[in-house]
Amino acid sequence: MTGNQTNGHNVNGKYAVITGATSGIGLAAARALAARGANLGLVARNAAKANEVAAKLRASYGYRITVDVFIADMSSQRSIRRAAQEMYAQCPKIDILINNAGAMFVDHKLTEDGLEMTWAVNHIAPFLLTTLLLDKLTLSDDARIITTSSHGHKMARKGIGFDDLSGKRWFGFWGKMKGGPNFRYGETKLANILFTAELANRLQNTNIAAYCFDPGLVATNFNRDNGWMARMTTAVMMRFARTPEKGAETLVWLAGADRAHLESGGYYADKQAGTLSAQASNMEAAKKLWEVSEVQICASQA
Numbered sequence: 001m002t003g004n005q006t007n008g009h010n011v012n013g014k015y016a017v018i019t020g021a022t023s024g025i026g027l028a029a030a031r032a033l034a035a036r037g038a039n040l041g042l043v044a045r046n047a048a049k050a051n052e053v054a055a056k057l058r059a060s061y062g063y064r065i066t067v068d069v070f071i072a073d074m075s076s077q078r079s080i081r082r083a084a085q086e087m088y089a090q091c092p093k094i095d096i097l098i099n100n101a102g103a104m105f106v107d108h109k110l111t112e113d114g115l116e117m118t119w120a121v122n123h124i125a126p127f128l129l130t131t132l133l134l135d136k137l138t139l140s141d142d143a144r145i146i147t148t149s150s151h152g153h154k155m156a157r158k159g160i161g162f163d164d165l166s167g168k169r170w171f172g173f174w175g176k177m178k179g180g181p182n183f184r185y186g187e188t189k190l191a192n193i194l195f196t197a198e199l200a201n202r203l204q205n206t207n208i209a210a211y212c213f214d215p216g217l218v219a220t221n222f223n224r225d226n227g228w229m230a231r232m233t234t235a236v237m238m239r240f241a242r243t244p245e246k247g248a249e250t251l252v253w254l255a256g257a258d259r260a261h262l263e264s265g266g267y268y269a270d271k272q273a274g275t276l277s278a279q280a281s282n283m284e285a286a287k288k289l290w291e292v293s294e295v296q297i298c299a300s301q302a
């Protein structure tokens with residue numbers, strides 16, 4: 001592999017759609033991709049933040065790239081569908097889709113589609129956005145879908161709780177006492193890996209590859225809105241965390257590395273194949289997850 005390929009320099013001239021680029025790993029990735037000549041579509045819920053990021057990127061790199069902003073709240077299927085429609089109308093092509101936005105909720109909240117929040121934002125949103133954009137990605141000669149997963153998927157030791165997709169068991173008094181919301185988060189990051197594996201299966205013999213990755217423990221704004229306890233724990237953990245730029249390295253590498261050296265459906269960490277839990281290699285669960293996710297995205301279609 002050449003230096004350019006390992007550093008993801010061959011994203012030059014590609015169009016990358018990225019969610020969660022207003023903060024942390026996504027923001028660092030957007031900067032790195034822009035510096036390497038990628039045109040960007042930033043998908044964000046907060047227009048002011050997104051426009052500020054876009055303006056800074058244009059000021060630095062606008063002489064060679066375009067930066068578009070699409071507004072979507074990843075907890076709302078209607079909002080995701082609207083943004084996808086705008087992308088079809090506005091983007092000449094999409095080469096790279098980066099499903100990076102993510103969050104963890106410590107209370108059992110439901111979205112307008114009736115899904116539990118952590119599940120909806122971390123798994124259903126990437127599932128829906130990806131399936132909506134597939135036709136557009138088909139037009140690229142080297143399309144990639146990259147999803148930000150986590151080593152935290154190993155917390156889901158029993159796999160996806162298909163009999164309790166709303167995750168209620170994690171949020172009751174005893175569930176919370178045992179750290180339930182963290183396990184729920186782990187379940188969604190496991191879902192990212194199973195989704196990627198099944199997506200790659202379904203995209204065999206196409207121009208579209210799917211990858212997911214673990215950024216490591218990264219100092220970002222993650223888990224800062226969950227009260228003083230979460231803020232304190234996160235502040236302690238962040239002392240051991242890497243920078244967002246370091247956390248984004250594998251993502252940027254997957255966006256641009258020679259695909260002959262990558263395995264579609266694969267899980268990566270530190271620019272190499274990562275270690276999966278047993279549950280993350282369960283292709284039966286991956287197929288089942290796809291089927292139940294299809295049912296869960298029907299709600300907003302009516």
Ligand SMILES: NC(=O)c1ccc[n+]([C@@H]2O[C@H](COP(=O)([O-])OP(=O)(O)OC[C@H]3O[C@@H](n4cnc5c(N)ncnc54)[C@H](OP(=O)(O)O)[C@@H]3O)[C@@H](O)[C@H]2O)c1
Nearest residue numbers: 020022023024025045073074101102150217218220221222
């Ligand atoms: N930090 C870590 O140690 C770590 C480790 C492993 C995996 N990850 C994963 O890395 C990804 C990025 O997280 P981060 O650490 O960079 O955290 P972050 O700094 O909190 O960034 C999260 C991004 O997601 C966006 N987002 C959250 N909820 C959204 C929603 N409902 N609609 C639209 N956008 C939404 C945020 O937008 P706003 O700016 O509007 O809030 C922000 O841009 C997540 O998928 C996370 O699970 C993080």
